[in-house]
Amino acid sequence: MSSTYTEMPLPLRRQPFPVNDKRGSLSIIFFIATEASLFAVLFASYWYMAKGAAVWPPDDPPKIHYALGMLAVLVSSSIVLHWGEGQIKKRKVGAGMAALGVTVILGIGFLILTVLEDSEHLSVLAVNHDAYSSLFYMITTLHAAHVTLGVCMLSYVFLLPSVEPRSVTPHRPYHNAALYWHFVDTVWIFIVLFLYVSPNVGRR
Amino acid sequence: MATDAIAERLEELWETEPTLYGRLATVDHKIIGKRYLYTAMLFLIAGGIEALIMRLQLVGPNKTLLGPEAYNQFFTMHGTTMIYFYAFPILVGFGNYLVPLMIGARDMALPRLNAFGYWTFLFSGLFLYASLILRSAPHAGWYAYVPYTLQTYSPGLGMDFFALALIFLTVSTTAGGINFLVTIFQLRAPGMTISRMPLFMYSSLTTYFSVVFALPAFTAALVFLELDRKWGFHFYDIAHGGHPLLWQELFWFFAHPWVYIVFLPATGMISMLLPAFARHPIVGYPYIAVSTILTGLVGFGVWLHHMFAVGEPQMSMSFFSAASMTISIFTAVQVFAWIATLWKGKPVLTTSLLFALGFIATIVIGGLNGIVTAVIPVDWQITQTYWIVSHIHYVLIGANLFPVMAGFYFWGPKMIGRMLDERLGKLSFWLMFIGFNVGFFPMQLLGVFGMPRRIYTYPAGEGWTTLNLISTIGAFILGFGLLLSIINFFVSLRHGQVAGDNPWNADGLEWSIPSPPPSYAWVHLPTVVSRHPLWDDHDELYDPNDERVFDQDRLTLSTTWKDAEPVSLARMPEDTITPLAISLTLSVIFIGILLTNLWLALAGVVLSLAAAAAWIWPKHGPKAMLEPQSERVTA
Ligand code: HEM
Secondary structure, eight states: OOOOHHHHHHOOOOOSOOOSSSSHHHHHHHHHHHHHHHHHHHHHHHHHHHHHHHSSSSSOOOSSSEEEHHHHHHHHHHHHHHHHHHHHEEEEEEEHHHHHHHHHHHHEEEHHHHHHHHHHHHSSOTTTTSHHHHHHHHHHHHHHHHHHHHHHHHHHHHHHGSOOOTSSSSHHHHHHHHHHHHHHHEEEEEEEEIIIIIIHOOOO | OOOOHHHHHHHHOOOOSSSSHHHHHOOOOHHHHHHHHHHHHHHHHHHHHHHHHHHHTTTSSTSSSSOOHHHHHHHHHHHHHHIIIIIIHHHHHHHHHHOOOOOOOSSSSSHHHHHHHHHHHHHHHHHHHHHHHHOOOOOOOOTTTTTTSSSSTSSHHHHHHHHHHHHHHHHHHHHHHHEEEEEEEEHHOTTGGGGSSSSHHHHHHHHHHHHHHHHHHHHHHHHHHHHHHHHHHSOOOOGGOHHHHHHHHHHHHHHHHHHHHHTTTHHHHHHHHHHHHSSOOOTTHHHHHHHHHHHHHHHGGGGGGGTTTTTHHHHHHHHHHHHHHHHHHHHHHHHHHHHHHHHHSOOOHHHHHHHHHHHHHHHHHHHHHHHHHSHHHHHHHHTBBBBHHHHHHHHHHIIIIHHHHHHHHHHHHHSSSSSOHHHHHHHHHHHHHHHHHHHHHHHHHHHTTBBTHHHHOOOOOSSSSHHHHHHHHHHHHHHHHHHHHHHHHHHHHSSSOOOOOOOTOSSGGGGGOOOOTTTTOOOOOOOOSSSGGGSSOOOOTTOOTOTOTTTTTEEEEEETTTOOOEEEEEEEEOOSSSHHHHHHHHHHHHHHTTTHHHHHHHHHHHHHHHHHHHHSOSSOOOOOOOOOOOGGGTT
């Protein structure tokens, strides 16, 4: 409405601006938030059913050794990936990419273990045996799907550098995929605690 | 360089090709926003026709227009359409169109995700309506309680259509929610600090945070339902240790915030347009902002309030009824602020303001009703009567449809470049307002007289006949009023007075550009120094050295989330068909599941992954620094 110009109080003279924004990271963070909420709902359903049941779980609890092995795989993958991101920030691209490759391999290892565990577990507990089995397989399978997505993201970053110049720091796609990967790992920690450890320890 | 030359370059960069491919591939938020609005309006009309047919069935005792099963399908389709496919998407449409323009950005933060959100919304709606054509529509109401919705009691595809369509829709809603959050946090104009944001941003942020956290509960509940129905899982099956009440817990954890989700952006729109017509800055800006956020937060805690009729332990019951009352207080804060704004200003009584006033009047009545439902013993008596039908509509029409109409008359000229006719508009308002009250007030009485909801007909001697007749007449007046506004829109599209940049003398940034806005919105990206950009004496567009033109590519400024200091440029994607492609391949998955054809579903998954790969593969060359623009300075 008015055209009088007041002295620009804004530091807009910092030109040229880099073309490098954080939209991707912020989107991943909100995506993780909604996914975390999904898993929270599934865990809440698990406890809700446990509360109403005389014996929980109503069937034999799952064996714990696979789950712990898989936990070791995922946790070490997260550590490697975190180290790799540090290398990338120090512009040691080769080391960072090597760490990324190791993480992808560990992720695939996790998926192979999942298949082994499931084929063993399915022979004692069918998926649609009862409410407990429904929920158990729902949660673990959904998590495995997330691991698969995570592996896809990491592989994508692995293939990216041919187009992404290495001079850009911090390496955004790397960082974003790593965020998601750490989230997937964290969920597994909760799954091990709730679905594997607790029924074996505190069996009512 | 002359402004015209720059504008031409920008237009070349940002325009949507006027070909069929261009239209399908566009990522322009203004086009997508309008599509959202039109599509949601079509759903409103579809749901409205269903409602009028129901009212015809109930116009007198023992009518035979609809049988019992058909009536069940009608109220289910009506409720589902209105709640999921109209009330929220229409607000997404306004948000999509307005948020970038209000904060001075050239597009949403994630334009392709935006297009994807629209296509999935459209396809999920078509998916739901396919059930009506195949004559197997869902029939269990918009909240689909188990065990009635399990295979044993609801065979056929009806409930599968319901569950799958809504799972599909949650994909769209989640994508949209994330997009709005990122946009508002990252793309605000330099200087638009968090305490200077338009109030619409507060209601949008609160809404989309709620979406991000509450929606997964619904998704999970629907997935459980579908697995139970199709593959013999036992989430809700009591015989195998399942829990029917689990559905209700999950559903209301989502649906209670949802009521605020379809309400908050509407209040945000009122807070934007009321000051323009009151010709006075909004009173109590910080109070409105804070109470908006608190409404969202407490909304989560209130879900158990809907569970009273089912029975929860006493402790939680009193806590949650207190929470419901608390929300009413936050809403009251906003109402007082609006009234104070009108009081201090010199209001101009336009159609838009009339709708806003109709809204305020209604939520005062509806809010009082809400307080009544929050008082526990009353709940037991009336949840299953027409009292609740009346209450739902006072809340939803009052707090959603009226603000939407107000927004339509306020921002319509911005979108189409022409003014809507005021005489026809006012007539439309009065018909809608009167029809609404004549239609829904008698339902309160019917509830008190004990008429149950969801009955397809009633016997003559109950004393319900006259009130039902009045209610049906009111419904038709309301429908006719809406029709007038739609006619008004189409007539004004051609013959309306040309609007100009700022026909209302409003204060928001969206009024600093032509109507309808060019594809790039601003030649010079605006800067902001106060809450009312166009009412202060800072010139938002002042940029003598062309420093904020950014015409090397599709670019807009990215700023810090709190102080909105410019830090970098966000490069926006080109138009692309991948969002449409991936929505189509997702539809294949859902059709496969519907037909229990896992091969088809698998094919859909593979195609979706391929489409996703095509989507994310980078098309830009190296993202180096852009060249400085110093050569411009001399021109
Ligand atoms: C012309 C306007 C409208 C009329 C005449 C109308 C009429 C009706 C009628 C007759 C019912 C069925 C009551 C029963 O048998 O239990 C109903 C239910 C419902 N309506 Fe409307 N309605 C209108 C607009 C709306 C709007 C705009 C919304 C939401 C934004 C809405 C949301 C609902 C919901 C959620 C239900 C409950 C469905 C269920 O029982 O599951 N209605 N409406």
